[in-house]
Amino acid sequence: MAPLQKRALYSLGIGITLAIVLIIVVILKDINTFDEDLGFRLIVYALWVGVPLSYLIVVNLTLRKPEQIDERDKLIMAKAPKIQYLVILFSLVAWTIALTEAFSDQGQVPVIYLTLIMISTLIISTIAQSVGILIGYGRGAGNGQDC
């Protein structure tokens, strides 16, 4: 397995784990208690910091081996954001539609959703990038002249 492929798998693992943690936290804690419940807020803030930090430490610092990355890896990395942008765009559209439908009668959206949108976007971005890289390895990078 190529080092970048391994890195993408680790990223995918981190992303899915954090997504599960976020879903469990939201299910177990009543989302409407965010403003009053300090413990709930701290868990959400910890996730806020934990997502980029764990990605940075595990993926970028421990798995980064620039000397083991060649032109094909670079090509796959360059193509991965195409999937990433698309998935992020659709997730934001989904959030917009869901929140509009849920809170249109109240005329305002609870503050917690700002944080949830940002955390979920970060997690989705990480997962989508990893999936994009893994698809690149599975399908073949194509033409090295595109580097």
Added chain:
Amino acid sequence: MAKTARISNRIRRLRFDTDEMTQEELAIRAGCTRQTIIALEQGKYVPSIELAFKIAKAFAVTLEEVFQYEDLAK
């Protein structure tokens, strides 16, 4: 868009002819990863000009002896 050309290679054959050179050894000589050599042999990847020259140099042959260009538009 339909492909107008196909680039094939004889890397597997040349490795066999060069005392069964391993994929790892060729990768080191050409300055790429073993996975890229695997992808090249499977026809899943077409290398850049630079890598193509490095692979040819690793076998001490010309570029045309490793890579073949076939014009499909004809």
